[in-house]
Amino acid sequence: MSEDISYTPASLLHLFNSVLAPAATKKIILLKGIYVAGRGVTYAGYFYDTLKDETTDAVLTLVVPALLRNGLVPNKTIEFHGYITKRVVLNGGRIEVHAVMTQLVQQTVNTYSEREIRAVEVLQKKAAMGFGDVDGFLKRRIIDDASVRVRVLIGKTAIIDSDITHALEEAIGFYDLSYERINLSAEAEIVQALQRYNDRSKNDVLVLSRGGGENMEVFNSPDLAACCLELEPLFVTAIGHKEDVTLVQKVADKAFITPTALGQYLHRVYNDTVAELQHSRARLVESITTQLGAQYDKQVQVLEEKIRGLEEVNGQRVGLQQRELELLIGQLNTARGEAANARGEAANARGQVEKLRIAGRRRQLVYWVILALVAVVCAVVGRGCR
DSSP, X not given: OOOOOOOOHHHHHHHHXXXXXXXXXXXXXXXXXXXXXXXXXXXTTEXXXXXXXXXXXXXEEEEEEHHHHTTOOTTOEEEEEEEEEEEEEGGGXXXXXXXXXXXXXXXXXXXXXXXXXXXXXXXXXXXXXXXXXXXXXXXXXXXXXXXXXXXXXXXXXXXXHHHHHHHHGGGGGTEEEEEEEEOTTOHHHHHHHHHHTOOTTTOSEEEEEEOSOSOOGGGGOHHHHHHHHTOSSXXXXXXXXXXXXXXXXXXXXXXXXXXXXHHHHHHHHHHHHHHHXXXXXXXXXXXXXXXXXXXXXXXXXXHHHHHHHHHTSOGGXXXXXXXXXXXXXXXXXXXXXXXXXXXXXXXXXXXXXXXXXXXXXXXXXXXXXXXXXXXXXXXXXXHHHO
């Protein structure tokens, strides 16, 4: 049996380097990619820069002669003749592939702009982070009867706050709405406002809202979209622009095509959740009353029958029967107490359902009273003008 051959890391790397000899390393080929400048240090008349793929994250080390490098513009797509070489990196345990430029053919504008590439990166990051569960959060707060703090960023002269408020109808009493007027055409001001209200302890939902119109390009800014990814509150957009979905809308946890649609959504979630809660609690009350009441009433009946039987037995076993009698009386009292507790729980559940109904009617009454007052004021003002 022959002896096993021991290989060192260096010998393995050189062995594989000698085996890897594709045809592209033996002739001049045409290469294409985005030129990325390196540190600007020359080694034996060559610069070591980077050639980046136009559509993926793949990169190659680009070896450029000093004379050709003067004509290259960073972040431009270049096409050139060159050849492939390999380099063994011993301390890294890898074999690098280098492209050596011999002749520049052409230099053009990139197929994809830096802005487009940045936008794709932002979308990929949002997909990895996941989207916030706005529906689930609102339903939990409604069930707990805890108001939701909603901060809405709108334009300085916008009137969409009335659209949102009107669409909420009687549910407006549940939501703690506050509006902040900013310049929605200035990216820097939008970013500052988002950062100023980026506090989950003070704002549950942060909304960016504006009506339709032109000048929507600000909402396609990768920097603004990246800022939205850092928000602690749930992020919602209500931008009235159906023709094109902007980048900011794509990274929102929930997006609406108009401010009115946002108000209608909040109204619908509140009413649907309250209706579901009332229905489920009503069924719970009925179930508790039926099951526990019947169960404990049956126990009480059985124990009472046993006690009557003991009272009728022969007096020869008075001592034993007396102890059994006391034990059964204790069990009877316990069963009666549990039955009373069950009925108390049922009564509490009925009370909670009734509170929800009263709260809903109260909010609806307040809403209609406000509308009536507004109508009276408008009528008085109109009569005064005449």
